Every structure is written in structure tokens, then in C-alpha cells.
Amino acid sequence: MVERGDERAFGTLFDRHTPALYALALRLTGGDEPEAQEVVHDAWVRAGDRLGSFEGRSSLRVWLSGIVVNRWRELARAGAREAGPPIEDLSLGVEDGALRGVFDRIDLERVIAALPAGYRQVFILHDIEGYTHEEIAGLLEIAAGTSKSQLSCARRELRRALAPPGGQRA
Amino acid sequence: MPDDPSDPLRVLPREIEPPSALRARVTATLRARGRLRPRYRPALRAAALAAAAVLVFMVFMAGRWSGHGKLRSSDARSEYALLLYQDSSFVDHPPGTPSYFGEYSAWAQSLNARGRLVVDRALDSTSTMLHALGGDVRVELREVGTDAGRMTGLFIIRAADSSEALAIARTCPHLRHGGIIAVRSIFRGP
Numbered sequence: 001m002v003e004r005g006d007e008r009a010f011g012t013l014f015d016r017h018t019p020a021l022y023a024l025a026l027r028l029t030g031g032d033e034p035e036a037q038e039v040v041h042d043a044w045v046r047a048g049d050r051l052g053s054f055e056g057r058s059s060l061r062v063w064l065s066g067i068v069v070n071r072w073r074e075l076a077r078a079g080a081r082e083a084g085p086p087i088e089d090l091s092l093g094v095e096d097g098a099l100r101g102v103f104d105r106i107d108l109e110r111v112i113a114a115l116p117a118g119y120r121q122v123f124i125l126h127d128i129e130g131y132t133h134e135e136i137a138g139l140l141e142i143a144a145g146t147s148k149s150q151l152s153c154a155r156r157e158l159r160r161a162l163a164p165p166g167g168q169r170a
Numbered sequence: 171m172p173d174d175p176s177d178p179l180r181v182l183p184r185e186i187e188p189p190s191a192l193r194a195r196v197t198a199t200l201r202a203r204g205r206l207r208p209r210y211r212p213a214l215r216a217a218a219l220a221a222a223a224v225l226v227f228m229v230f231m232a233g234r235w236s237g238h239g240k241l242r243s244s245d246a247r248s249e250y251a252l253l254l255y256q257d258s259s260f261v262d263h264p265p266g267t268p269s270y271f272g273e274y275s276a277w278a279q280s281l282n283a284r285g286r287l288v289v290d291r292a293l294d295s296t297s298t299m300l301h302a303l304g305g306d307v308r309v310e311l312r313e314v315g316t317d318a319g320r321m322t323g324l325f326i327i328r329a330a331d332s333s334e335a336l337a338i339a340r341t342c343p344h345l346r347h348g349g350i351i352a353v354r355s356i357f358r359g360p
Contacts, residue, residue, distance in 0.1 A: 007197065007206045014193055019185035026186055037192050038303075044196045048205040078304070105181040128179055 014044065017061055021068050027124045028072045030113035039075060043067040065129065066139050069121065073140075076117060103162055111161040119154035126151050199310045202298055298332070298353040300339055307340055 018040060025036035025043075046067050054063055112120060121140065125131040126147070133151075137144040200206040299310045327338055332355060339351045 007201075010197070010200070010206055011193070014196065018193070019187050022188040022192075023184055023186040037188065040188060041192060041196050041199065045199050045203065048200045048203065078306075103178045103181070108179065108182060128182060128184075 010048075013060075017064055018044075020061065021064055024065055024124065024129060025068050025072060027109075027112060027128065028069065028121060030120070031109065035075065039068055039072045042071045042075075046071065062131075062135070069125070069139055073121075107162065111158055114161065115154055115157055119150055119157060122147050122150035123154035123158070127155075195310065202310055298336065298355075300336070300351045300353070309336060 021040050021043065022036060025039040026033065029035040029039065043064065047064055050067075054060070112123065115123060122136060125136050125139070126133065131139070133144040133147040136142075136147040140147070197206060299308075301308055327335065332353070335353050335355075339353050
């Protein structure tokens, strides 16, 4: 029905998926609310243009999330705000174990937002959104090994940032 | 990962409610791109009718103020667009009375007979808004309202279609000064 331009059906779709897309966009933008809203707006517009070509090979949520990620990357590039190391084919790194410990939500959001963009996007997609490295590789057009390396670097950065003064948290 | 009780990231919300205005904005943009059909809302029809009613009132008052319909010589070279708005106090056209088009056509003809009429057209109930944002120009469809802010100028242009009209609007210096341009398609009555 959405494909036929049914506004009510679109509203249902929007309400179902946008809170998750907005959470994703907020983290990708490092908590920049206006930019996150732009990303989600543009992602829905793009999805509206392409909905007819959605083949259902992934869930609609994954498909929409992919559009959010790509739109954020475009805006970041256009604004020359792609901070941190660029994503390169660094497939030699060993993936670190998942983050362990008990952390305050605000602390976590803060240190994730402070990660270099390249690390941040892979960390968010893998550890928060639950994408596999293969899915991230397809989404970001990088090698799966690169995704693992970026995740390893991101986790290392997070451990360092979250470590209590004078100690290293595992 | 979110279901793992030992995962420290479980404290992070997977969903965050966006501002309510975002949905309206997305919907308006998709409408402008022809991806969504607006739902029928009686308020929109009432808006057009109210606009016409206010137009009648304003021109009537203008005629009174101008001194029995005679224009000053300096006014003879001027043209004006009367942009009409409505609020909830608008009273819909009563059943059994002449249609709005007929009523306003008659009024327009009387103006024309006195040499006061330049163009008589009803405006569509939506505006296509262009505004500069981060080096880009955004285009969105909005219902006519006060959200666009105070109107400070007007151009009437001729264009083959809405695409050409938008292309012309993009070249307006108003955008470079941070202004917003509303491109209103002119509704032609039966």
C-alpha cells in the first residue's frame, strides 16, 4: 500500500521503524539532533523513492538502516566532518572480545560519540545494531576484515576511555 | 547482543522517539515528490473557501478606502497580490447558495469592468518550499499556513511546469540571504 502512495500506510511504517532509525542516526552523528533528523528525513525520502525496488533480501529495518548509514556518510563527507582514520583495508587486525563490565549509559553514549567516525560506525553497527561483519562490509563497501579491524580499534578506544583512573578495565 | 545480560551495551536504548515534526516533514517531502497522496481533509477545502472569503472582504475594503473605486495616478502602475489565510472562524458556504467559483467570478468581473482586475486565480492549498541548508537547497511541500513566517515579497513568473518553476526559484537571490521561497501553483477553476 505504501508503494501505491497510501499515506496512512506510510504513517504506520514510519511510526514502526523511525524510533530505531533515529537512535541509530543520533549515535552515528555523535548525538547531533538536528543532523540526525536530517539523516532520518533524507533516508525516508530515499526509501520512498526506492521502496518499489526493495527486494526483501533483508528485513525492511535492515534495509532502512542501511539507507540511514549511507545518508549519514554522504552528509559527513559533504561537510568534511569524517573525523578520525579513514576506513582502509586493514584486514590484519585481530578482533577483540566484546566490551565487558558495567557502565553508565551516559558514559557509554559519551565515549561512543567521541570515537572517530570510522570506528564509531562499525562499533554501532556491530555491537549495538547487531550487524555481522559481512553485512557491514556490504553496507560500507569495505572488506569484512576491515570491519573486524575497525571494531577492534573501536573497542580498544572504548576500554581506554572507560577505564577508571589508574587502572585498566577488562 | 542486546539480549545478552552480560552485555554492558544493553543499557543503551535501541529506540529513541524523534521530534513529532519529523513525521510531518517527511510526509510533506514525499508528497512533493509524488510518492504519497494526501488524505482528504475537509479543512483543506475550507481553507480555499476561507481564502476566497477574505479576498472578497479585503478588496471590498480597499475599494472603499480608495475613494469610490478611483485609483490615484501613482497606483495605476501598481499591481498587488492578495494572499488569503483562514482560521477556525471561517463559515463554510451554505448549501443552496451560488457556488464559490460563480460568486467570485461575478465579483472579479465587476472588478474587471472597473479596470481593477489584473489576474484572478485561486491558489493551490500547498506550497513547495525551498530553503538553503548547508550549501544545499532543500525542496519540501507544505500546506499553506503560517509556519513559513511573514511574507515579504512576491514574484509571479511563467513556467512550462513545476520543474521549471522550481529551477527559476532556485536562482532567486533570496535564498542566498537565508530566505525561504514558497512556489505556489495557481489553481485554474472550471
